[in-house]
Amino acid sequence: MALAVTAVLLTLFIRTLHAHKPVTSKYDYNRDVFPLLREHCGRCHVEGGAAPMSLMTYKDAFSWGESIRDELTAGRMPPWPIDPRSPAVKGMHPISAHDVDVIVTWASGGTPRDWSGDIDRQLPTVAVQNQWKLGPPDLVVSMESPYILGANDVEEKKDFSIPSGITEVKWVRAADLFPETPTIVRDAIISVENGPTLALWQPGSDPLTAPSGAAFRVAPGAKLHLQIHYKKHYTQEQDTLSDRSRIGLYFTDPPPSGRELQSISTSERKGSGESNGVRILAATLPGGGRVHALRPMLDKAYGSVDIVAITPSGTQIPLLKLRGPRPQWFRRYWLQEAIELPGGSTIEARVTPLGDSSDEMKASVDRFPLQIAVDYVPQ
Amino acid sequence: MTGRVSCLAIVLAAAVAAPVHAQRSFVFQGTVEKVNGAGGTVDVKNDNIPGWMAPMSMTYRVDVPAVLKTLKGGDRITATVYAGDTAKLYKVRIAASPAKPVQTALPPVSYVCPSPGEESFVDDRPGACPKSGAQLQAVRLDIAYKCLKTSFIRESPGTCPTDRTDLVPVTASVFWVCTNDPQREKHYLEPGTCGDGSRREKAFEVRPHGDHNPRHGGPTVFMSEDLYHHVEATLVAPTRTQPALFRVYFYDEYTRPLHVSGVSAQVVATDRYGKPTGSPVPLVLSRIRDGNAMETRLPNAAVPSENASVYFALRVKLKPSGKDWLTDHTFTSYSKEPVSKAVTPLANPRPNPPGPPASLDPLPETTQDLLAELQKNMESVTKEWQDGSLGAIWYPALRVKDVALTLQRNHANDIADSKQAQLTSAVQQVTLSAWQIDSAGDLGNKEKIAVLYDAFRAAVGEILGLYGATR
Numbered sequence A: 001m002a003l004a005v006t007a008v009l010l011t012l013f014i015r016t017l018h019a020h021k022p023v024t025s026k027y028d029y030n031r032d033v034f035p036l037l038r039e040h041c042g043r044c045h046v047e048g049g050a051a052p053m054s055l056m057t058y059k060d061a062f063s064w065g066e067s068i069r070d071e072l073t074a075g076r077m078p079p080w081p082i083d084p085r086s087p088a089v090k091g092m093h094p095i096s097a098h099d100v101d102v103i104v105t106w107a108s109g110g111t112p113r114d115w116s117g118d119i120d121r122q123l124p125t126v127a128v129q130n131q132w133k134l135g136p137p138d139l140v141v142s143m144e145s146p147y148i149l150g151a152n153d154v155e156e157k158k159d160f161s162i163p164s165g166i167t168e169v170k171w172v173r174a175a176d177l178f179p180e181t182p183t184i185v186r187d188a189i190i191s192v193e194n195g196p197t198l199a200l201w202q203p204g205s206d207p208l209t210a211p212s213g214a215a216f217r218v219a220p221g222a223k224l225h226l227q228i229h230y231k232k233h234y235t236q237e238q239d240t241l242s243d244r245s246r247i248g249l250y251f252t253d254p255p256p257s258g259r260e261l262q263s264i265s266t267s268e269r270k271g272s273g274e275s276n277g278v279r280i281l282a283a284t285l286p287g288g289g290r291v292h293a294l295r296p297m298l299d300k301a302y303g304s305v306d307i308v309a310i311t312p313s314g315t316q317i318p319l320l321k322l323r324g325p326r327p328q329w330f331r332r333y334w335l336q337e338a339i340e341l342p343g344g345s346t347i348e349a350r351v352t353p354l355g356d357s358s359d360e361m362k363a364s365v366d367r368f369p370l371q372i373a374v375d376y377v378p379q
Numbered sequence B: 001m002t003g004r005v006s007c008l009a010i011v012l013a014a015a016v017a018a019p020v021h022a023q024r025s026f027v028f029q030g031t032v033e034k035v036n037g038a039g040g041t042v043d044v045k046n047d048n049i050p051g052w053m054a055p056m057s058m059t060y061r062v063d064v065p066a067v068l069k070t071l072k073g074g075d076r077i078t079a080t081v082y083a084g085d086t087a088k089l090y091k092v093r094i095a096a097s098p099a100k101p102v103q104t105a106l107p108p109v110s111y112v113c114p115s116p117g118e119e120s121f122v123d124d125r126p127g128a129c130p131k132s133g134a135q136l137q138a139v140r141l142d143i144a145y146k147c148l149k150t151s152f153i154r155e156s157p158g159t160c161p162t163d164r165t166d167l168v169p170v171t172a173s174v175f176w177v178c179t180n181d182p183q184r185e186k187h188y189l190e191p192g193t194c195g196d197g198s199r200r201e202k203a204f205e206v207r208p209h210g211d212h213n214p215r216h217g218g219p220t221v222f223m224s225e226d227l228y229h230h231v232e233a234t235l236v237a238p239t240r241t242q243p244a245l246f247r248v249y250f251y252d253e254y255t256r257p258l259h260v261s262g263v264s265a266q267v268v269a270t271d272r273y274g275k276p277t278g279s280p281v282p283l284v285l286s287r288i289r290d291g292n293a294m295e296t297r298l299p300n301a302a303v304p305s306e307n308a309s310v311y312f313a314l315r316v317k318l319k320p321s322g323k324d325w326l327t328d329h330t331f332t333s334y335s336k337e338p339v340s341k342a343v344t345p346l347a348n349p350r351p352n353p354p355g356p357p358a359s360l361d362p363l364p365e366t367t368q369d370l371l372a373e374l375q376k377n378m379e380s381v382t383k384e385w386q387d388g389s390l391g392a393i394w395y396p397a398l399r400v401k402d403v404a405l406t407l408q409r410n411h412a413n414d415i416a417d418s419k420q421a422q423l424t425s426a427v428q429q430v431t432l433s434a435w436q437i438d439s440a441g442d443l444g445n446k447e448k449i450a451v452l453y454d455a456f457r458a459a460v461g462e463i464l465g466l467y468g469a470t471r
Helices: A003-009 A029-041 A059-074 A097-108 B012-017 B063-069 B367-387 B396-413 B417-443 B446-468
Strands: A139-142 A147-149 A156-165 A169-176 A185-192 A196-202 A216-218 A221-231 A241-243 A246-252 A262-265 A281-285 A290-296 A303-312 A316-323 A334-342 A346-353 A371-378 B024-036 B041-046 B056-060 B075-080 B084-094 B108-112 B137-146 B168-177 B199-205 B232-237 B244-251 B264-270 B295-296 B310-317 B324-329
Touching: A029 A059, A029 A097, A029 A316, A059 A097, A059 B417, A097 B396, A097 B417, A139 A156, A147 A156, A147 A221, A169 A185, A169 A196, A262 A281, A290 A303, A290 A316, A290 A346, A316 A334, A346 A371, A346 B232, B056 B063, B075 B396, B137 B199, B232 B310, B232 B324, B244 B264, B244 B310, B264 B295, B367 B446, B396 B417, B396 B446, B417 B446
Parallel strands: B056 B084
Antiparallel strands: A139 A246, A147 A241, A156 A221, A169 A216, A169 A246, A185 A196, A185 A221, A262 A371, A281 A346, A290 A334, A290 A371, A303 A316, A303 A346, B024 B041, B024 B075, B041 B056, B075 B084, B108 B137, B137 B168, B168 B199, B232 B244, B244 B295, B264 B310, B310 B324
């Protein structure tokens, strides 16, 4: 096969290299793969984006074929680990098996550019979207000074305490982050000091608002706590970079109930992990309430996370099912439909280890202890 | 991966027919990277030697072994080398002053032949290719650093951004391009300014014989005297049920897998001087996807270690009527396969042949036939797995995946709405597992396939159950 490929390429100029593999993919970049990469990957894998490489042109993408294949087939990318059997959550961006197959077939089959022969076809330009995705915030709070990531530093987690400037009680329906230097901001946690977590920010994710009747209460004089995970691309490793991110808060009217969104966290059950490594975590809602969102915070990669609510009568209500979640892609999953639970109900999570003996299975991230945070409005 | 480039041209005919010093001689200059006292060789990064060799790191023998004791890493040396013999350095001397090589702003211009089969010809002046007569083309050659498994390449050492392994040195042509120009494929030999005022971008292209990094954990890549065929031998550790495996991979001058056909080979254990210590054992074709390997089990092979190297002599006949191509292989440890396959993709995209490849084996159309196809291929996957045919498991696994996707695309309505999420989940699992089985099968990774196989089989069973439930 390699000899056949060489024969085909006899007429090419010396400056043009030969493909390593025979071209067996019926899918090409221009027609089949670019639209999928743009849809599933273009939020981060774009010039100036959070990812270390763009995939938005053929020249950028084709050389990453093997990596694309590895990341997709391992389920690491795109970082949206919702199991198709999960109850619906808001802002879902799943990739279908068909789309995975098209991209992997292309990546494995010689990464052809354009089967019609029109290799110079102009594809739409994809630009990085660094903007307030929910529109102009009601309040913008900036880091007090730029943070400098020096030439010898590649990765850091930094905590910042920022006065909110709020002088009266405010009800927050959403929070967002606007990085000044998006290429080095990997993730962020926005919370009120000694108060609720307002947002778990990830590049490429859409900020979502709390549903009507649910909001976070921020007291006058509150300080905001911003934890940013900075990480340079490999091309920036020797550079000195700075960032002065801004927090945007979106306010709403006080909820009719007057009650704010609260959260409880699960504890690991005694004996958890002893049977096949499956860990069981649980939390009880003493007075009941309306569960709006879940925040699985992981200490390492797992095969699956299954979260159900169990009422005192024993009824099990599925809440969320994740497949192959990774610790670095933490999120607040807003349920499509909030679940009303009576007092004494338990939120239980079964966390199953990855099935193979990969290094990923063994590695711990040590950023968070394993727990599930439940956001609810108490009755 | 050591990142060391190593390539030896075995010149059996010349060694037998005529003394090597009768050939044209060249002045060799280079920097010692490592002295291999036990093996009697030295790794040297040579300067450009027009007409003999472009800059690269290679392993050499020396005419006077005692000189190795005087050398250390970082030494600048001079030596004499001869045309046709790229394996040995003669009259090695440490340079009078261990000064650094003269730094020039740009690598010197060399002239290479564009004709197929003559790409390795290099000269220091314009001219014509020795065989085809085509005009030589001007290039600048230098060492660049590349991911072993992807095309990422840059001018300084470091780590690969995708898998964090060390970048490996390769010989590359250096040029500059203007990506915004209409003639964006044009290569410039100097930096400068483009028509739109932007700076020309520096780029690299791996040269033939520019990447001799082993792909499968073997210690070295050897080149034949035809300058086209290359081999990498590996010695894989025995398992509880199987003795050690000696496998040799074949490549072309770009270190691309070369399909083995009409080749015969045999291996024999030797002592450190190359004297056989056992009987020759023939190699058979390996059942791996690239089809570029031959192998044999060696029940009596000694265990290699740093203190006790194990030596083998490999004889290959590329054609039945061809002469023996002899290479000697030294193992100080068992070979370990890298995580994923190496790729040397394009630096500049090339036009594709028109039209996508035709489907070799169309799928059935009806639900019933598709389900039968699914079961049949799942049985094949199981059989290949149970037989240990890891290199062959990929075909039925990917076939199962294609059938599952077709069922979902064309016959999802055969299943109740309440079961659609289950079908989506099962097809997703089949798709991801099939591709992973494909990768793991090529690497012979039994442990990984065992886990994948269970998940794969369960998902296929789920699909069959979903469709069976509607009948």
